[in-house]
Amino acid sequence: MSQRKTSGDVGRATIRDVAERAGVSVASVSRVLSGNYPVSEELRRRVMKVVGDLDYVTNAHARSLAGGGTPTVAILINNITGAAFAHVAKGVEGAATLRGWLSLVGTTGDDPERELALVNLMRQQGVAAVVLLGGAYDVDEYQLRMARFARSLDAAGSHLVLVGRPPLEGDVPATTVDYDNEGGAYAMASHLLSAGHRRVLLLPGHAELTTAQGRLRGAQRAFEAYGVPFDPGMVRHGPYDYEHGYEAVEESLKGGVDFTAVLAGTDVVAAGAMQALRAGGLRVPDDVSIVGYDDIPLASQLTPQLTTVHVPYEEMGRVALRAVADRREGGGTGRRRGSDGDHLVLGTHVVVRNSVRPPARRD
Amino acid sequence: MSQRKTSGDVGRATIRDVAERAGVSVASVSRVLSGNYPVSEELRRRVMKVVGDLDYVTNAHARSLAGGGTPTVAILINNITGAAFAHVAKGVEGAATLRGWLSLVGTTGDDPERELALVNLMRQQGVAAVVLLGGAYDVDEYQLRMARFARSLDAAGSHLVLVGRPPLEGDVPATTVDYDNEGGAYAMASHLLSAGHRRVLLLPGHAELTTAQGRLRGAQRAFEAYGVPFDPGMVRHGPYDYEHGYEAVEESLKGGVDFTAVLAGTDVVAAGAMQALRAGGLRVPDDVSIVGYDDIPLASQLTPQLTTVHVPYEEMGRVALRAVADRREGGGTGRRRGSDGDHLVLGTHVVVRNSVRPPARRD
DNA sequence: TTGAAAGCGATACCAT
């Protein structure tokens, strides 16, 4: 029961097992496997033979302890079933894989405590970077909280990346990859306004969510630009989900709200709105026009296909990974980046499909 | 440049830093942090103070090397943007988190080489289990390949879990969590047949995909049961995506194929089919009925809402995790499970919504 | 080109 070095068919084979069986030193096995050191053909052959026989793989934990190890990025996401986030994750994952990096995905379920727990967990794992996805709630705490995360990770040799969230103020070691959220909303609203719509129902999202705020601001600016008075009574806040879109429209209809178009905060909200409109006997876009935001696959799968704002989610993921990879590689030597990190902003644009039509005459 | 033990504000704080600063031994710090050993209040206080000051977290790699460590499950998925897979992943993740386990997500992009690479990578990470998601291609190789994975992982103290894939034959150490795929298709087809449909366009998926095969078989059985001759000419194979659904219907329409209903292999395929029907001037369900499979959120967001087969994806994820967790806990002692592992099958059922109507009279 | 041995950071056993 207490024998150790003998036999041991149990558990994983170690580098020592390989060394013994191949009749060489562990150092040699390590060299053969790392491949970053000259080795004789003979030795390589013998080692590889045994590695094959034993189906040996190195222990990643031991390896990273000793210095080596695969860089890992952690992606922290609110809800893995959100299409937009999934695309960012895909971008990060793809770019990571390309570089031989590993990626972890953790979900927070919108719970700040869990987010904190995950950031710490990732810090324990010694990840190269932690990518936080998605709009954040604009509470006072946010900046402090993120700044703390940033410094914490930085001190541990890791790095915080915010994707689709507002950048951090001040001298905080974090990178932000953002998109022109407000500009997209401005363009989208303009599209509606230039088609002649004046009474627009706005479903920007949760009032405290930064992305919702930006989308609402963009729409307001468009109204101003068109000289159309903005009616706050036409705004209904709520979560980014199908149900909210449905209910908001249903209630507006019942409440006798007068509108010819719906500007939804996301495509999913637009889908719900569309359904409610139909349930109310209205045709889209004949009676009411609808536009969304995000351009997830759903947008082009709805009938009619949804005119929406394209957000380059997958690219944002790739860019985010590239940013941390560059920083890591360029980090050792000369050139220094501002310690406040970078802020990258990608563009958005309107994708015109079939859900908008000039409002019907009404006089 | 070569000083080591002094200062060292760089890199992560170690347990030794904490110990020194608190004036106690590393063993004590370890005890305080693990909390699984009696410690004096005084000591605990002093250690925690320093831990807070230094923002210290233990090194997960060192910890797992030394024996402890958080159990980790790896989820290998073809495409993270697939809604069904995302739900399984959510289930696994949720159940893992509940137990304090960590979870990793890797994507294979349908590439066998990458799948292999990932399985090995996970083996290096020493994960407690590797969960493979989604239908597999029914090539000869499959069984051998999976059996190899299973043994490889088993030998490393890990475990293979197949979710939504066919179970392995013979004495292979793997667990399969499956759902009644064929039964669901049988029920779905029966629903169509009992509504009076006889000419049904079948879009089961790729001919080589195990899930597609099962769904097709289920449909065939239903036809037999209803005494309706099955016409192989009504079957169109293709990928599980929107485009395939669209094109298959579009071409059938052009080709003058006569059908009153579409039985799609997935909800996404159904969405494409629905769009193509509309483009062809047909109404759903007035002119043509459509049913899907999976019951992802999209199904209830389409207009009309889609009648489909509900597959308990998220639950499958939870069940999968529970299976490996149980095996891990119960594994040490007494009762032995068959070394060929378990095969769990969850039920499916038809969700009736609004996309089916009896076929229009035609005489 | 190859081998011996000193860590990497944390755990847990053995003393005290």
Add this chain to the structure above:
DNA sequence: ATGGTATCGCTTTCAA
């Protein structure tokens, strides 16, 4: 209750 220390598996000088 606390402290020393061997040990986990691997990488990487330092010698030979």
